[in-house]
Amino acid sequence: MTATSARTGRVLALQANFCRVRLDRPGPSGETDLLCTRRTRLGKSGQTICVGDRVTVDGIHWPDGRGAVAALEPRHSLLMRPSVANVDRVVVVVALRDPELDPLQLTRFLITAEATGRPVQLVLTKADLLSPEAVAAWTGRASGWGYPVQAVSTRSGEGLQALQASLAVPGIAVLCGPSGVGKSSLLNALLPDLALRTDAVSGRLRRGRHTTRHVELFPLADAAGEALLADSPGFNRPALPRDPQALALAFPELRRVLAVNPCRFRNCRHQGDPGCAMGIDWDRYGLYGQCLVELDARPDVGRARPPEAGLRLRGDRLEPLLDPRLRRSSRRRRRQQGEEGEEGAAELSPPGPAG
Ligand SMILES: Nc1nc2c(ncn2[C@@H]2O[C@H](COP(=O)(O)OP(=O)(O)OP(=O)(O)O)[C@@H](O)[C@H]2O)c(=O)[nH]1
């Protein structure tokens, strides 16, 4: 009999129906990780295990390096996409070029990151592809939004030491951003023994190829305490919060002003409304406005209309409802909505292959 009593640890990666758990204490023969099954009762209580979760493992069989997750500790934070629990910092990564830096897309990533309630920092990659002046213009602009910004290049090595230093603090940091911006390249540069797969951006749209498929946590070498850095699959269009108030709070420049100087009206949209504390003279005024417009256009925001009218979510894809009672109205609705319907589908389905 090789089964031993329970051990605690952290989920580093999910692999099919298993999760890889890094043990807090090595096993009898120095085992550091266990491949664990997930117990159904965790599922029944509505809990899905995420990378970053703290778990208790039992039923350990040391010779096979196997065990089963028996319990999940409460989380202090959760990044929704990619799903990572107990995130301490979110590092939004976008390229300065190739793919082109899109301020609206960057803003959407920052909004997703803000939803964790944890510090957010910004890394601008491929600094070698722009002039130093153009790089400085972007870093200056994004700093003005209220974020610590670092420009880096894995080609020239620029900014890598400073980034390593800013990440070598205890806790979990997640690199998230569009595909092809160089997240895996960055991890490879920071952890030379790693050799993660990377791939060139492709096609007319210069999109990434979705090279990374899973979230995985890696211990940062020579960091004080337990510094873990997660690589994640890139995606192109993060969702927005449903609530306009939550949207406003996801803009630090807005948040900061409102904290000391509230607008005249509680439901101020900060879009040139009378008595707005922000006014209209701020850099992301237009980007914030674009996000608001998108929220307004959504059938499920602030109205009783159910989101499933005509379409339903399956996994992260939208499918037409097949219920015959709904079929006619859904067709009419789709016709009426025209482009808007397609836009919704584009947001909720995974980005297609590049090129
Ligand atoms: N010029 C330049 N190219 C870079 C730099 N960093 C990465 N690249 C290139 O960008 C491409 C994409 O890099 P990846 O590291 O695979 O990008 P990723 O963000 O991990 O992409 P996904 O895994 O698809 O989300 C590769 O061809 C890299 O060689 C850089 O600093 N400068």
Ligand SMILES: [Mg+2]
């Ligand atoms: Mg990658």
Ligand SMILES: [Zn+2]
């Ligand atoms: Zn206002």
